[in-house]
Amino acid sequence: MRNIWIIAGRELRRYFVSPVAYAVAAMLYLILGVIFFINIYFGLQTGQINPDGRMVMGPMVTILLFVAPALTMRLIADEARMGTLELLLTAPVRDWELVVGKWLGVFGFMVGVIAVTWIYPLILHRMTNPGIDQGVLITAYLGLVLLVGSMLAVGVFVSSLFDNPMAAFFTTLAILLGLWVISGLGSGAGTASEIIRYLGIVDHYYDYLYRGIINLPDVVYFLSLTSLALFLGTQAVESRRWR
Amino acid sequence: MIEVEGLTKYYGLHPAIQDLTFRAETGEIVGFLGPNGAGKTTTMRILTGYMPPTSGTARVAGFDVLEESLEVRKRVGYLPETVPLYPEMTVVEYLEFMGSLRRVPELETRIEEVLERVDMLERAESYIGSLSKGLRQRVGLGQALLHDPEVLILDEPTIGLDPAQIIEVRNLIQDLGADHTVMLSTHILSEAQQVCDRVMIINRGRIVAEDTPANLQAQLAGAEQILVRAAAEARDLVPLLRAVNGVVEVKPTEHEGEVEVRSAPGQDVRPLVARAVVEADLDLLELRSAGLSLEEVFLQLTREDAGTEARAEG
Ligand SMILES: Nc1ncnc2c1ncn2[C@@H]1O[C@H](COP(=O)(O)OP(=O)(O)OP(=O)(O)O)[C@@H](O)[C@H]1O
């Protein structure tokens, strides 16, 4: 267990000195800031500000689709490329501890980045009367964190398959996009369509959690996807030893 | 302690090592000598728990590398061939990270000790990315020593170091060899000869020779070889010298009046040969020992072996 924290802590520190991580975070805040400003600006024009703290969350999900692959791409692929994976795989660390530690590091960083966006609903809350519904907001953020956790886990898994971070980036992006659009294919009735709809990642967020309702099947979906991806990542790291 | 039996590793259909069997005791420095692609790194990767063997067993510090990999990894210090470093970390940060993964007690003190040993104290706060190749090699070595492991596995530890540092590191290895098990790989024969208690020569995935450097040299040379030149026809010299006690073989060389004499191992036949020539009333022009250097032995051995295999395949 302690190994997980050591690895996660190192990754976290690495993000804080990484220009890429800062660029990613800055881009996120910039885009959200512009969207927020436009919303408020037109709200003031019409004299009617929509007291919905989630105005930044919809776009954030789209941005995260690109942020998740960018932040996870080098987690394991780069260690393999640099030869440092040999160091970690000959240290007394279990393969799953390595994978979970890597995920926890990037997850912790992203939770921090997302937490800062709370500032937009906070401003909105001050500007409106009676303010915004905190329950809905908190649930929507909780859902976002679950969603991000599973997206990052997919990224960690894919990174464990490659020796090249760019390959990991595009593959993760493709998988996440696939999970995003797949629910569109399951529009008909029948078990097959239902399964396809269940696989789609964003519906599990928008249908309930985004609206402020904690729907257990959706929570289970995100936790399962996270666990599955981390499990597959562990298998992939282990299989590297057999190559 | 390292105990290896019948170790075999295939990459796909290609055997990298085949049926290796050897031991290394505590307090012993074992050298792994072989040309490129011989299987040195592969063997070391198996011993450090990085990859499993295809078949055979290996026990390191009393634990099976496959079944008790984690226990093995706790007790092994490993310097891989490509030194695994994080360029964006400082030397100290790097050692702190590895030391905490290895649960090194009193880490700060230990890091200082190790940095002193590899002569890196002044560069402790430098970013690894800014270090030269040799300095990086030292950091890698420091990482391998950090947890004071029972068994040290060093893949080409002196590569890229300057001559002064090579001596330092060799001394360090000999120091450590007193109460650790050390296994190192090298291409440099003189290094194996100087540092190791025992040398294994590996070629094409098989151990082709194993002994102390001194014995190896004698054994591999097969026998003492001497060259004799006299003012006579070689065909007269051959029967004359063949009769000398201790001589195994006499062959004319391409030079006029010169023969090559091979004797049984450990026997110096030079005085007898000289006397035989003189007593036959011939003028002895030259008599010199032509014992093979370990270098020549090594080349011959690895070449011969390659030849045999090529023939077997063809
Ligand atoms: N990951 C791998 N996949 C496939 N083949 C490999 C792999 N690693 C090594 N080999 C092959 O296994 C054989 C032994 O390689 P190894 O790296 O163990 O040699 P070595 O003795 O360390 O050589 P060197 O002196 O060049 O470091 C070589 O033929 C090599 O091509």
Ligand SMILES: [Mg+2]
């Ligand atoms: Mg090698």
